[in-house]
Amino acid sequence: MKIIVTGSLGNISKPLAINLINAGHYVTIISSSADKAAEIEALGGTPAIGSVSDVDFLTKTFTGADALYAMIPNDLSSDNFRKHIGGVGLKYAEAIKASGIKKVVLLSSLGAHIDGGTGPISGVYDVEQAFNQLDGVDIRILRPAFFYYNFFHNIELIKHAGIIGANYPGNKPHVMVHPNDIAEVAAYELQQSFTGTTVRYIASDERTLDEVASVLGKAIGKPDLKWVEFTDEQSLQGMLQAGLPQEFSRS
Structure with missing residues (x-):
């Protein structure tokens, strides 16, 4: 199969691409950075360098492919995350329609069934709605839970406040x-036959955050590490002090 992977060599897209290449598929990886081209080629993939906001580029890249893995790259410089995410989703949908590609696996999010009040996830709701308007395209929507690596945002808090x-x-x-x-689920779905639009939720584990604090604390030599619940205002100020954009933090 000829499969298009968006998301450059990110935390999901890179292992996904490796999985698909090792399975014998022809994989084109979209990246906005020309610096990634050599690494993509070293993996056995074909680089397609361009912007996911460029419908002509997307259409040309999608044309002739059997399947697409679609995700929305983060843009922390945006002053309106919902508009940015939803806007890229509309570009994808337009290119999917124009290219004639018939199978899509869309990376969405837990909570993307809710219209508003969920911060950047509201933008993913808009993406799902745009994809739902596509006729004759089979779509598997993936809604993963909270990413483990989001706990990295707490490193400075752990260092300085314990x-x-x-x-x-x-x-x-x-x-x-x-x-x-x-990545494993996305690779599996891209290689399956499915019809219509369906949703699949993805989770690796379920723990209380007290348990999470205990596990992380023992792993880093701080066995007494505790989870502390902050007020919304305390949480906001912490994110702003960490350098996160105000629009993102307030969401």
Whole structure:
């Protein structure tokens, strides 16, 4: 099969591409950075360098392919995350329609069934709605849970305050996922026959955040590490001090 992978060599797209290449498929990897071309070729893939906001580029790249893995790259410089994410989704949908590609696996998110009130995930809701308007295209929507690597944002807090936390309680179950598990599911789905539009949720583990703090603490030599629930305002100020954009932090 000829398969298009978006997302350059990111945390999901790279292991996904390797999986597909090792399975004998012809894989084209879209990246906005020409610096990635050599690494893509070294993996056995074909680089397609361009912008996911360029419909002509996307259409040309998608044309003749058997399947597409579609994800929306992050843009922390955006002052309107929903508009950015939804806008790229519309570009994808336009290119899918124009190219005639018939099988799509879309990376979405837990909570993407909700219209508004979910921060950047609201943009993924808009992407799903745009894809739902495509006629004659079979779509598998992947909705993964909270990414494990988001805990990296707590490194400075752990270093300087000896705690880990956010604005949600430590005693409630928290569903988490590893990018490699998402890549494995995406690779599987791209190689399957399916019809219509369906949703698949992806999770690797479910723990309370108190458990998470305990596991992480023991792993880094801080066995007494505790999860602390912050107020919304405390959480906001922490994210702003960490350098995250205000629009992202407030969402």
